[in-house]
Amino acid sequence: QVQLVESGGGLVQPGGSLRLSCAATGVIFDRYIMRWYRQAAGKQRELVAAISSSGITNYAGAVKGRFTISRDNAKNTVYLQMNSLKPEDTAVYYCNAVKMYPLLDYWGQGTQVTVSS
Numbered sequence: 001q002v003q004l005v006e007s008g009g010g011l012v013q014p015g016g017s018l019r020l021s022c023a024a025t026g027v028i029f030d031r032y033i034m035r036w037y038r039q040a041a042g043k044q045r046e047l048v049a050a051i052s053s054s055g056i057t058n059y060a061g062a063v064k065g066r067f068t069i070s071r072d073n074a075k076n077t078v079y080l081q082m083n084s085l086k087p088e089d090t091a092v093y094y095c096n097a098v099k100m101y102p103l104l105d106y107w108g109q110g111t112q113v114t115v116s117s
Helices: none
Strands: 003-007 010-012 018-025 033-039 046-051 057-059 067-072 077-082 091-099 104-107 111-115
Touching (some): 018 033, 018 091, 033 067, 033 077, 046 077
Parallel strands (some): 010 111
Antiparallel strands (some): 003 018, 033 046, 033 091, 046 057, 091 111
16 A cells, blocks of 8 residues: 655744655655645645656756755655745645556645745
């Protein structure tokens, strides 16, 4: 049974930092592309950052230079370090694991991040 469990969300002031974690079980972790998505209230879910099995990273323009995605294959965990947070970063953040050929796609339950003074 595949499980992705996010943690690390919470309330932070503008300019602050948070580190999200996503622990995966039931998958051969190092074969998966890991992604962080977010969904703000009333908006569509959007891709925030992605990291390949070999560590190649990709970021949405809105977070580039502020967020860093990383993975620890030995711990089956992906991280999202979020710095210089802004109120517009407020959203539920979701962890996603995807593998091609065959396509396998798994989601975590989400963790709330609120940036407010």
